[in-house]
Amino acid sequence: MKASHILDRVLKRRWTDELIEKYLGRYEAGWLMYAADAKIRDNAASGGTITALLDYLLKTGKVDGALVLSSFVEVNEVRAKYEIATSWEALSRAQGSKYLTTNFGRDAVPLIKSFPGKLALVILPCDSWIVNRLRANNPEIMEKIVLRITLFCGHISDPGLTRDVIRKQK
Numbered sequence: 349m350k351a352s353h354i355l356d357r358v359l360k361r362r363w364t365d366e367l368i369e370k371y372l373g374r375y376e377a378g379w380l381m382y383a384a385d386a387k388i389r390d391n392a393a394s395g396g397t398i399t400a401l402l403d404y405l406l407k408t409g410k411v412d413g414a415l416v417l418s419s420f421v422e423v424n425e426v427r428a429k430y431e432i433a434t435s436w437e438a439l440s441r442a443q444g445s446k447y448l449t450t451n452f453g454r455d456a457v458p459l460i461k462s463f464p465g466k467l468a469l470v471i472l473p474c475d476s477w478i479v480n481r482l483r484a485n486n487p488e489i490m491e492k493i494v495l496r497i498t499l500f501c502g503h504i505s506d507p508g509l510t511r512d513v514i515r516k517q518k
Contacts, residue, residue, distance in 0.1 A: 393445040398470060398497055402439055405468055411494055412465025415456060416442035430456040432463050442470075452478055460489065468495040 369375070382395030388403070389396040405411040413432040418441045420427055428448040433439045450456075452475040460467065460482070469479065476498045483490045 388443075391440060391443045393443070396443065398499075399439055399443050401497075402433065402468055402470070403436060405495070406434065406436075406439070410466070411468045413463055414439065414468040414470065415460060416470050417446050417450065418442045419444075419446050419448060430459055432459050432467070457482065460492070461486075463492070465492070466494045467492055468497065469493060470497045470499065473498055 381397040383389040383392065383397055383400035385396070385400060388400050392399060402411075402414040402416070406414065413434045416431060416433045416439065418429050418431055418438075420429065426448060428446050428450050430450070430452075431438060431442070433442060452471070456471075456475070457478065460469070460479075471479065476496060479493065479496060483493060
């Protein structure tokens with residue numbers, strides 16, 4: 349079947365409340381948003397809402413840090429690194445979508461455990477499961493995490509696949 353036919357079928361799907369809950373889980377509301385601050389919005393992949401929210405939380409002292417994922421190039425490879433942003437500079441480095449393989453348990457959990465203050469987390473649904481287990485087994489972590497922002501996960505690229513695509517496209 350051609351991709352255009354598949355897309356036609358998806359777009360014509362009747363989105364009932366039951367079907368939406370099957371794919372998204374229980375929800376109370378949905379919003380379309382973007383950052384009012386143009387300097388945040390202009391650097392963002394999807395409007396900068398999360399960066400603006402985290403910046404507000406840091407500036408108002410509602411959180412002391414935000415777990416984010418930054419990307420960088422090392423030996424001609426794009427890599428990802430979890431960090432706890434405590435400043436605008438760290439938040440701005442983390443702006444944008446990341447389609448990279450990560451190991452949340454190995455790389456992010458130690459950061460969460462060792463951070464002394466209140467945290468906001470920006471994570472994927474599969475990482476949220478790990479956080480739920482972590483919070484259930486550690487009351488101090490339950491107190492530490494004041495907000496979880498769970499992003500929609502549409503695709504994560506395998507580094508080998510990314511290299512193959514780059515080689516093919518020269």
